[in-house]
Amino acid sequence: MLTLSQAINRALRHGLESDPKVLVMGQDVGRSGGVFRVTDGLQKDFGADRVVDTPLAEAGIVGTAIGLAMRGYRPVCEIQFDGFVYPAFNQITSQLAKLHARSGGRITVPVVVRIPVSGGIGAVEHHSESNEAYFAHTAGLRVMVAATPQDGHWMLRQAIESDDPVIFFEPKCRYWSKGEVAETADDPLVLPAEVARTVRPGTDVTLLTWGSMVETCLAAAAAADGEGRSLEVVDLRSLSPIDTDALVAAVARTGRAVVVHEAPTFGGLGSEVAAMLSERCFTSLESPVLRVGGFNVPYPAARLEGHYRPDLDRVLDAVDRVLAW
Amino acid sequence: METFQLVSPEGVLADDPAAADVDGDLCRGLYRDMVLARRLDAEAYSLQRQGELGLWLQSWGQEAAQVGSIRAIRDTDWVFPSYRDHAAAMCRGIGPEELLAQWRGVRQSGWDPARHRFHLYTLVLAAQLPHAVGYAMGVQRDGADEVVMTYFGDGSSSEGEANEAFNWAVTMAAPVLFFCQNNGWAISTPTSAQYGAPLHRRAAGFGLATQLVDGNDVLAVRAATARAAAAVRAGEGPALIEAVTYRMAGHSTSDDPTRYRSGAELDHWATLDPLERLRRLLDDRGWATPGFVEELETEATELAAEVRRVCRAMPDPDADAMFAHTLAVETRSQAAERAGYAAYTASFVD
Numbered sequence: 001m002l003t004l005s006q007a008i009n010r011a012l013r014h015g016l017e018s019d020p021k022v023l024v025m026g027q028d029v030g031r032s033g034g035v036f037r038v039t040d041g042l043q044k045d046f047g048a049d050r051v052v053d054t055p056l057a058e059a060g061i062v063g064t065a066i067g068l069a070m071r072g073y074r075p076v077c078e079i080q081f082d083g084f085v086y087p088a089f090n091q092i093t094s095q096l097a098k099l100h101a102r103s104g105g106r107i108t109v110p111v112v113v114r115i116p117v118s119g120g121i122g123a124v125e126h127h128s129e130s131n132e133a134y135f136a137h138t139a140g141l142r143v144m145v146a147a148t149p150q151d152g153h154w155m156l157r158q159a160i161e162s163d164d165p166v167i168f169f170e171p172k173c174r175y176w177s178k179g180e181v182a183e184t185a186d187d188p189l190v191l192p193a194e195v196a197r198t199v200r201p202g203t204d205v206t207l208l209t210w211g212s213m214v215e216t217c218l219a220a221a222a223a224a225d226g227e228g229r230s231l232e233v234v235d236l237r238s239l240s241p242i243d244t245d246a247l248v249a250a251v252a253r254t255g256r257a258v259v260v261h262e263a264p265t266f267g268g269l270g271s272e273v274a275a276m277l278s279e280r281c282f283t284s285l286e287s288p289v290l291r292v293g294g295f296n297v298p299y300p301a302a303r304l305e306g307h308y309r310p311d312l313d314r315v316l317d318a319v320d321r322v323l324a325w
Numbered sequence: 326m327e328t329f330q331l332v333s334p335e336g337v338l339a340d341d342p343a344a345a346d347v348d349g350d351l352c353r354g355l356y357r358d359m360v361l362a363r364r365l366d367a368e369a370y371s372l373q374r375q376g377e378l379g380l381w382l383q384s385w386g387q388e389a390a391q392v393g394s395i396r397a398i399r400d401t402d403w404v405f406p407s408y409r410d411h412a413a414a415m416c417r418g419i420g421p422e423e424l425l426a427q428w429r430g431v432r433q434s435g436w437d438p439a440r441h442r443f444h445l446y447t448l449v450l451a452a453q454l455p456h457a458v459g460y461a462m463g464v465q466r467d468g469a470d471e472v473v474m475t476y477f478g479d480g481s482s483s484e485g486e487a488n489e490a491f492n493w494a495v496t497m498a499a500p501v502l503f504f505c506q507n508n509g510w511a512i513s514t515p516t517s518a519q520y521g522a523p524l525h526r527r528a529a530g531f532g533l534a535t536q537l538v539d540g541n542d543v544l545a546v547r548a549a550t551a552r553a554a555a556a557v558r559a560g561e562g563p564a565l566i567e568a569v570t571y572r573m574a575g576h577s578t579s580d581d582p583t584r585y586r587s588g589a590e591l592d593h594w595a596t597l598d599p600l601e602r603l604r605r606l607l608d609d610r611g612w613a614t615p616g617f618v619e620e621l622e623t624e625a626t627e628l629a630a631e632v633r634r635v636c637r638a639m640p641d642p643d644a645d646a647m648f649a650h651t652l653a654v655e656t657r658s659q660a661a662e663r664a665g666y667a668a669y670t671a672s673f674v675d
Contacts (some may be wrong), residue, residue: 017585049466060455060489067405068461070444071467075459087485094449095456102433103445105650139651163653194656241656 005038005175007149008114011156012039016046016223019074022160025052025113026061035080036116036175037204042239058088062113066095069109076112076160081172083126085115089134096165097140108163112156118212118262119309120173122302129299130211130263135167136240136272142193143240145169147214149179150189151237158193171212171229181223196243196261198250202232205319206272209260210236213310217260220315231319239269246275255286256322260310265293287325290318328569329549330539334597336605349612355396355543356603357621359388362412363600364625368632369411369425373578377636382410386541386573389599390506391476392416394566395548398474398502398554401442403464405457405475408446409572411504413476417443421628422635432640433647450481454490454503459497461563472557474502474550482524484626488531494563495532502557503533503565504550506540508572513585519639524525528565531588540568541599571597646669 002010015022022187024042024209026034030053043051053063057284058079065075079085092113099107119128136143142164146152149239152170159166182189191197199214207217221231234250236242252259257272257277274289291308300308331339331347338344342673351412366384373381384391395404406413406664411424414436423435427446434445457475481487482505487584494501505524509516520527525535525576534556538549546568553564571594575582648663 055489055493057493059486060458060493062495063452063455063486063490064459064462067456067461068463069459070438070456072465073464073466090449090452090486091455095447095452098425098433099445100653101650103438103650104432104434104436105653107445108653142652148403241658244658285635 001178002149002153002181003176003178004146004149004152004170005036007153007181008038008146008156008170009040009042010181011153011160012042013045014162015076016042016050017076022075022077023050023052023073024078025054025065025075026203026216027054027056027080029053029078035076036172038170038175039078049140058084059091062088062091062096062111064110066091066099066109069111070107074110074160076114079113079115081127082115082117082131085113085131092135092141092167093138097138100164101140109165110163112159112168113167114168116172116175117169118171118173119305120212122305124302125299128305129263130294132169132239133263133267133269136269138248140165141240142166142170142238144193144238145171145211147171147174147211147235147237149177149181153181154190155184155237157191162193162301168212169211173212174215177215183259191237194238194241194243196219196246197234197237199230200233202230202254204230204254205256205258205322206232206234206254207237207258207260207315208234210239212262213260216310216312217315218314220319223301223312224316224319229319229323242273242276244276244280247277251277252281252284255284257285257289258292258315259289259320260292260315262309263294264296265291266295266296287322290322292318326535326537328537329545331548332542332602332606334602335378336602336609338544338606344544345550347544349610349614352544352603352607352612353428353614353617355392355547356600356607358392358396358416359600360625361410361628362388362392362620363414365415365421365424365632366411366630368471368629370578371576372425372633372636373428378425380577381428382409382577382621383572383574384409385597387506387508388412389543389571389603390540390546390568393543394454394474394504394550394568396442396596397547397550398472401470402472402474402554403442403444403460405444405453405460405473406446407453407476407478407481408479410446410476414443417441418499419443422639424635425632426639429636429639431642441557445496451484451487451490453477454487455493458490458494458497458499461494461501464500467495469473471504472500472554472559474504474554476504476506478505478511479507479509479516479519479524480514482494482527483519484531487496491528491533491565493529498562500557500560501563502550503528503555503563505565505567507567510572510582510586511549511578512580523567525565525567528567532562534562534564536564536566536567538566539571541597541601541602543599554657563584570599584593604668
């Protein structure tokens, strides 16, 4: 059993050990081991040239990582908090995402940008945002989110090995949660990065979710079970691309779906999922696809985040509504 | 800081140790580079006016800054350009078809950056500066004997990424040479409205070795760049050159510079033309050998014809091209979208 944070650390260590071109870079990733201690001990073992403490400049972190990637390196960047990624937005969306296409495939930029994401830790503003939709909306990026230590380890390893740029989200409220992590790549627990995972089978309603909300949905499913309702929970894992075939197959079985994410529902990825399901399983649906997520407001002060973040009751309220349709 | 100059506008070569290696061969070569670049630039401008190019950004007036700098570094050194650096691109063997493709709109870039050690043009200002610094960090880690030079302008220097790159390069002691072509204008914004202190002074504050140079003096640019590149190569840390030049044309073919700058200013800069200045030196020294000027004119005329020919010969790409290379490994959903559009277009009856 490892925590999510330990599992990610182990994936980074594996990357540094197995490929001399892999670098870890970011603010405070070296001597301090990162603000969440995810990179703890890596600089001591691999040196300051490979685990690079950088100036405090997000555009510089991603921009220089792009240059390093063009030179043949495989940088894994850490952005300290979700709300701090915006200074790097140009480098991510206009440079990192587009270089492969605009070079006609001549340039690959295998850069991973790790971002601790979402709330639930009582943080001050700009430290709790769920901004995955910005990146999923940008062609040329792969977007992954690790809800479990298993994915924190194996999906990050896949991200590092990918020749495409990857935005890798880590739900920070889950950093300290423990889980099993497969020892070898041939373990059936190790899934391809693009595949959605059914984390709990069920027959009445499908909950489609990712990141910080997977645990919330599992808790909701457990509670519903006591009321005789069978909820299926699917962790999307990859937000670009989305494993649409798996989602369609699941919802075609249950006929009812609720998308649960922490980001605001307005323009959120839940809207994409709901629209896709209405296009592809219209005749299987017994009710509209509902969305449960954050409100269309700035992430609130810490004492209010319990109202903002979807919880078990809000998920079950939506389940009641799709079942009552 | 005094502006470094080797050739006066009248074409007189200074008695300076930095000019010790100046001879007829060198000057004829540099003059040829500049004449051919100006001809391609003028031809591309005409092609845009004829509707053959969607847009063109002229390098007219900045030939000395580009040719002098790129001829001063080694062919094994790397260049991260901005988007007006046609003269520099040509010196790296990039041909007319490769240079025009992006502006004709048939591709998003024209050439193989690795082959020419000349990265693609970057249109978002200053975004290429951190790329150059990161690339130089890679050079550093490889222990390679290479310098990375990056071009940008006075306007770009206001971008956050430029200033992050300056600071980063010094912090990392990266082997990078920042080359600013200060052409006086960022579209309609003059340098007086761009920054309060000259760039070379700001750069010194970052800890960069700096040099201010007459950007219309190709020999001075070459000497200054060679000196700076040697220091960078020797591990003395990154450097910045500010070359003062002038954008003789509008920002782009969509711009009308008469709205914001005076004819008198343009007339003044015309007297400082970099080609004429070197031509005066060639003539004074008798370095314009018999036939040289005539042969160069013939070569330029042939180049112009080739520019017109290759431009008009570029076909529109197939629609399928836009789906290629979004990712290194195409996803299922992308393949489906691509196949869906192909089926849709195929469904039309001719």
